[in-house]
Amino acid sequence: MGIQIAPSILSADFANLESEIARIPNADLVHVDVMDNHFVPNLTLGLPVVAAIRERTGLTMDCHLMIEDPDRWAPAYAEAGADSVTFHAEAAAAPIRLARELHRQGARAGIGLKPATPVEPFEDTLAEFDMLLIMTVEPGFGGQEFLDLCLPKIRRARDMVSRAGLDVWIQIDGGVSKATIERCAEAGADVFVAGSAVYGADDAAAAVDELRHLAAS
Numbered sequence: 149m150g151i152q153i154a155p156s157i158l159s160a161d162f163a164n165l166e167s168e169i170a171r172i173p174n175a176d177l178v179h180v181d182v183m184d185n186h187f188v189p190n191l192t193l194g195l196p197v198v199a200a201i202r203e204r205t206g207l208t209m210d211c212h213l214m215i216e217d218p219d220r221w222a223p224a225y226a227e228a229g230a231d232s233v234t235f236h237a238e239a240a241a242a243p244i245r246l247a248r249e250l251h252r253q254g255a256r257a258g259i260g261l262k263p264a265t266p267v268e269p270f271e272d273t274l275a276e277f278d279m280l281l282i283m284t285v286e287p288g289f290g291g292q293e294f295l296d297l298c299l300p301k302i303r304r305a306r307d308m309v310s311r312a313g314l315d316v317w318i319q320i321d322g323g324v325s326k327a328t329i330e331r332c333a334e335a336g337a338d339v340f341v342a343g344s345a346v347y348g349a350d351d352a353a354a355a356v357d358e359l360r361h362l363a364a365s
């Protein structure tokens with residue numbers, strides 16, 4: 149699939165989501181952060197808003213669930229129109245069963261790891277997922293500083309995926325900007341979530357193109 153840029157609407161104006169999403173027609177994915185105030189200390193949006201976004205954009209919708217009990221809730225996000233649903237390894241009771249359920253619903257399944265969660269325990273289960281999300285900040289807020297300590301994990305994840313001959317996308321999320329994206333691409337990431345770096349720019353679409361160009365260089 150190659151390099152993909154996924155602007156996160158967490159840094160958009162929540163009162164004007166339709167026009168904010170219209171600012172990024174060149175995005176590969178639109179990244180929607182669902183937070184429940186339990187798994188992370190912040191609350192954003194849920195199923196009704198995801199369903200409303202689905203009605204207003206043709207972009208591929210990538211839902212990142214930072215919620216407790218994804219086993220119970222994640223399938224409903226696929227039903228609400230998410231093309232891809234990522235839940236956290238730290239929160240899921242039965243990640244393989246959940247990934248299979250998401251696939252049955254026609255969605256892609258992603259598994260997310262917080263910065264202190266190692267990737268090695270997931271090596272044998274990677275084939276169950278379409279995407280591995282490696283958080284490069286502690287989840288919960290936009291605009292945080294990129295954690296360089298995550299780079300070796302990205303490298304190890306890329307090695308695992310290549311060794312196994314899998315087509316699992318490696319997504320990174322948190323602190324991705326013009327200053328950090330090249331390091332991440334070099335380490336092996338191929339899907340880049342960027343919130344403040346895109347929505348903080350006057351020309352959001354130009355920021356997407358610039359990030360894509362840097363990641364590919």
Ligand code: DX5
Binds near residue numbers: 291292
């Ligand atoms: C944070 C979210 C991210 C957030 C990234 O927990 O998962 O998607 O929007 O924001 P930036 O790119 O500003 O670090």
Ligand code: ZN
Binds near residue numbers: 156179180212321
């Ligand atoms: Zn996210």
